[in-house]
Amino acid sequence: LVWSDIVRDSMGHTIPATYLALARTAAVYIGTGALFRLMRLRKGPVIAALYPVGMLLGQLVLALLLLWAMVSAAGLLRTWLGVLADIGGLVAGAAAAVWLLRWFKARDGKLFAYYLMHDYAYSAQHRGANPPELEARMASFSDAIADALSEDVDEVLVVGHSSGAHLAVSILSDLFRDGRVPDHGPRLAFLSLGQVVPRVSFLRDAWRLRADLAFLSARDELTWVDVTAPGDGCAFALCDPVSVSGVAPEDKRWPLVFSAQFTRALSPERWKALRWRFFRLHFQYLCAFDAPRDYDYFQITAGPLSLASRYAGRPPSASRIDIAVSKFTSTSP
Numbered sequence: 001l002v003w004s005d006i007v008r009d010s011m012g013h014t015i016p017a018t019y020l021a022l023a024r025t026a027a028v029y030i031g032t033g034a035l036f037r038l039m040r041l042r043k044g045p046v047i048a049a050l051y052p053v054g055m056l057l058g059q060l061v062l063a064l065l066l067l068w069a070m071v072s073a074a075g076l077l078r079t080w081l082g083v084l085a086d087i088g089g090l091v092a093g094a095a096a097a098v099w100l101l102r103w104f105k106a107r108d109g110k111l112f113a114y115y116l117m118h119d120y121a122y123s124a125q126h127r128g129a130n131p132p133e134l135e136a137r138m139a140s141f142s143d144a145i146a147d148a149l150s151e152d153v154d155e156v157l158v159v160g161h162s163s164g165a166h167l168a169v170s171i172l173s174d175l176f177r178d179g180r181v182p183d184h185g186p187r188l189a190f191l192s193l194g195q196v197v198p199r200v201s202f203l204r205d206a207w208r209l210r211a212d213l214a215f216l217s218a219r220d221e222l223t224w225v226d227v228t229a230p231g232d233g234c235a236f237a238l239c240d241p242v243s244v245s246g247v248a249p250e251d252k253r254w255p256l257v258f259s260a261q262f263t264r265a266l267s268p269e270r271w272k273a274l275r276w277r278f279f280r281l282h283f284q285y286l287c288a289f290d291a292p293r294d295y296d297y298f299q300i301t302a303g304p305l306s307l308a309s310r311y312a313g314r315p316p317s318a319s320r321i322d323i324a325v326s327k328f329t330s331t332s333p
Helices: 004-010 015-031 034-041 043-075 083-106 113-124 132-149 163-177 207-216 268-274 297-302
Strands: 155-161 187-193 222-228 256-259
Touching: 004 113, 004 132, 015 034, 015 043, 015 083, 015 113, 034 043, 043 083, 043 113, 132 155, 132 163, 155 163, 155 297, 163 187, 163 207, 163 222
Parallel strands: 155 187, 187 222, 222 256
Antiparallel strands: none
8 A cells, every 4th residue: 555655745855855854854853852752762763763864964064065175276266366266166166065965866766865854754744643645545545455354355464564554553543433344354454564653653743643553452353463673773673652652541452562583583694684784674574584483474474374363372572662651642632
């Protein structure tokens, strides 16, 4: 269920627009204190979030140094050319600085600075609330899942990876509230992978998400399994998204939180090759393991067992984080 086009099309992709988004995003997370509370959970995903900030600021500093260098070099000609040397140096330096920033942007397919900045800025621009265009897309996703629940199948499994996890929470909550989950239909299951829910639920206006987290966590008709891994520096590993958001109800049942155990499920050779490729590791949940343990994407999605059957009686990870950390816990505007 694709929604990346909404993020891509909703923001200005010019260089100045990206730096403006950077400033606004930093103001939201720092000004509300969300950044510091997220660091109390896991420093890895916070560092990953700071990566595009550092990368973009570094590119800007290099561009300004290039501008300064060319203006300084032009100053050596002031004796012969006078003020024309200063004007020429400033124009040439500005052109060189713009060229360098465009050069970096053209290579963002390897650097991911602009890509990640737009991703983070999209959530921050509405302080955790869903903009209308996203709500409309989520409604169409609800229709697709409702159609699947009307088919003659054993199980409908919804998989939400990374930012998709918190969208799935709200989409599934809407299905239940609207009475679109049949009592005698297929089993409904939710698998959240590498989730970054706190990055949104800790924001001031994420009341809709927090309400949905509390609601979904108490549904008897659902199986919700949350899989992360401490080796994934981009996810809030082993952080119960409901509890850390401060909205766990007394009758909370879900999610079942445990680790994909990257260091044990991958061979030493593959782990050595991947451990510093942070963004690649963030997608390992969807890839094959050398020696899969409790978690294996292909056994879950293509094997004979439902999610409920596969993990019946499976205890959560003892090292999970399930204490309330968020400053904002409201579930209504």
